[in-house]
Structure formats: C-alpha cells, structure tokens
Amino acid sequence: MLQVRKLTKRFGGLVAVDAVDFEVTAGEIFGLIGPNGAGKTTLFNLVAGAIAPDGGDILFEGHSLAGMSSAGICRRGLARTFQIPQTFHSMTVLETIMTGSMLHRRRVDEARAAASDVARRVGLGARLDLPTPSLTTAEKKRLEVGRALATTPRMLLLDEVLAGLNSSEVGAMLDLIRAVRSEGTTVLFVEHNMEAVMGICDRLVVMDTGRKIADGAPLEVMRNPAVVRAYLGDTAMEPAHA
Ligand SMILES: Nc1ncnc2c1ncn2[C@@H]1O[C@H](COP(=O)(O)OP(=O)(O)OP(=O)(O)O)[C@@H](O)[C@H]1O
Ligand SMILES: [Mg+2]
Numbered sequence: 431m432l433q434v435r436k437l438t439k440r441f442g443g444l445v446a447v448d449a450v451d452f453e454v455t456a457g458e459i460f461g462l463i464g465p466n467g468a469g470k471t472t473l474f475n476l477v478a479g480a481i482a483p484d485g486g487d488i489l490f491e492g493h494s495l496a497g498m499s500s501a502g503i504c505r506r507g508l509a510r511t512f513q514i515p516q517t518f519h520s521m522t523v524l525e526t527i528m529t530g531s532m533l534h535r536r537r538v539d540e541a542r543a544a545a546s547d548v549a550r551r552v553g554l555g556a557r558l559d560l561p562t563p564s565l566t567t568a569e570k571k572r573l574e575v576g577r578a579l580a581t582t583p584r585m586l587l588l589d590e591v592l593a594g595l596n597s598s599e600v601g602a603m604l605d606l607i608r609a610v611r612s613e614g615t616t617v618l619f620v621e622h623n624m625e626a627v628m629g630i631c632d633r634l635v636v637m638d639t640g641r642k643i644a645d646g647a648p649l650e651v652m653r654n655p656a657v658v659r660a661y662l663g664d665t666a667m668e669p670a671h672a
Contacts (some may be wrong), residue, residue, distance in 0.1 A: 480500050554576060
C-alpha cells in the first residue's frame with residue numbers, strides 16, 4: 431500500500447533520513463520507532479508531504495507522492511495527526527473535526543453529521559460544543575485522531591499519539607487504534623513508547639541516526655542486536671507504559 435524507497439532527507443550536513451526503504455501492507459498496524467533524533471518525525475513529515483525529500487520516492491497505492499502538497503496527499507486518502515495537537519482556539523470539538531469532514535463533502539449539514547459520528551467513535555461524543563482549549567491532553571490527542579479520521583483516510587499516519595498520556599489513557603488510545611484498523615484503515619504509527627508499539631504493531635521499522643537498522647515482526651526485531659544496542663540507554667530511562 432505504501433512503499434518507501436531510498437528515501438533521503440538532509441538538513442545541512444546532517445542526514446536525518448538516510449536511504450530508508452520499507453513497505454506497509456494494507457490492513458496492517460505498522461510501527462516506526464527509534465531513539466531520540468533517529469529521524470522518525472522527519473520520515474513521517476516526508477510521507478505526509480510536509481517537507482520534500484532530497485532523494486528516493488514514496489508510492490501510495492502505486493502512485494508517487496513526489497511533489498504533492500500535504501493537502502493533495504490527504505485527498506488521496508493518507509491522513510496525518512500532528513505531534514503537538516493542533517487546536518484552533520476559536521473552534522469547538524465539532525468544528526475542528528469538521529475541518530476534516532469538509533474535505534470530501536460540500537454540504538455543511540452532511541459534514542456536520544459525519545463529524546459528529548467521528549466524535550462519537552473517538553470518545554468525544556459528549557464534548558461536541560466545547561472549545562478545544564478546555565479539553566484534557568488525552569482528549570486533544572483523540573480530537574487529532576478524529577480530525578484525521580474525518581477525512582475518511584485509507585491510511586492514517588499517527589505521530590506520537592501516546593506522548594503525555596497516563597497508562598489508562600494509553601490503553602484507551604491503543605483500543606481506538608485497533609478499532610480504526612478493524613474498520614479497514616491501515617495505520618502507520620510513529621512512537622517513542624516501545625512497549626506500546628510492541629504490543630499493537632504487526633510489523634515495524636527501527637531507525638537510528640537516520641538509517642533503518644531493522645524491520646520485521648516485533649519479537650524478531652527485539653532480538654536484533656543492533657536494536658538492543660540502539661535502545662540500551664533509552665529504555666533504562668523510560669517509564670514503563672501499558
Ligand atoms: N528542520 C530541521 N532542521 C535541522 N535539523 C533538523 C530538523 N528537523 C530535524 N532535524 C534533525 O534531524 C534529526 C532527526 O530528527 P527527528 O525529529 O526526525 O527525530 P525523531 O526520531 O523524531 O526524534 P524524537 O524521538 O526526539 O521525536 C535530529 O538530529 C534533528 O536534530
Ligand atoms: Mg519525533
């Protein structure tokens with residue numbers, strides 16, 4: 431469904447993403463993990479069209495995304511969330527989700543009905559008319575997922591949707607991600623929380639300093655000595671989640 435080929439991005443002398451190859455199959459929950467500075471967000475932003483690559487290509491359902499705007503990519507069926515929830519101060523929950531559901535709908539009443547369905551799916555059905563700044567961190571993360579889901583994507587790109595959540599909120603978010611997948615949306619999941627990723631992903635890619643160091647099923651990847659090495663300092667300092 432998504433093929434990333436020799437994808438490369440440089441910032442000055444730093445190669446943030448270095449000739450990375452991987453492939454996501456339809457129906458998967460696919461994880462992209464790695465320690466701080468590995469290049470996860472950069473790779474994510476390349477796939478979402480927020481920044482342009484210096485080399486390589488990204489194919490979504492057989493079509494190259496090269497040169498497409500992020501809006502064009504979203505219209506193609508690939509929707510993203512933002513690591514820092516984008517909450518528009520003057521907007522309510524319903525209005526925020528409508529910015530997603532308006533993508534494929536011209537009638538405002540239809541967009542509103544679709545947005546209210548999505549709000550229920552992400553557990554914000556009782557919050558429709560609240561201004562977004564009054565939401566908790568966990569609710570803002572759910573709102574981000576809802577705004578992206580409202581564009582009816584075939585693939586959803588999630589950037590650190592577990593960051594800042596407590597363990598019960600993490601569990602609820604993982605349930606939501608599983609539900610999204612079971613409704614037919616493929617998920618690409620960028621996350622720092624290794625344990626959560628191990629529990630939910632069918633397959634994953636591990637990056638370190640711009641390069642892919644492993645990919646495969648979670649247990650197989652965890653046994654890879656390069657992955658153990660990359661994470662040694664990191665996991666010792668991370669609180670346990672999930
Ligand atoms: N806009 C930018 N300009 C210059 N350097 C950047 C830019 N964005 C990222 N980098 C650098 O590229 C490297 C990869 O950063 P990136 O944010 O992709 O890592 P990450 O894996 O998402 O890390 P984290 O787990 O901390 O979110 C880092 O060394 C970072 O400092
Ligand atoms: Mg990041």
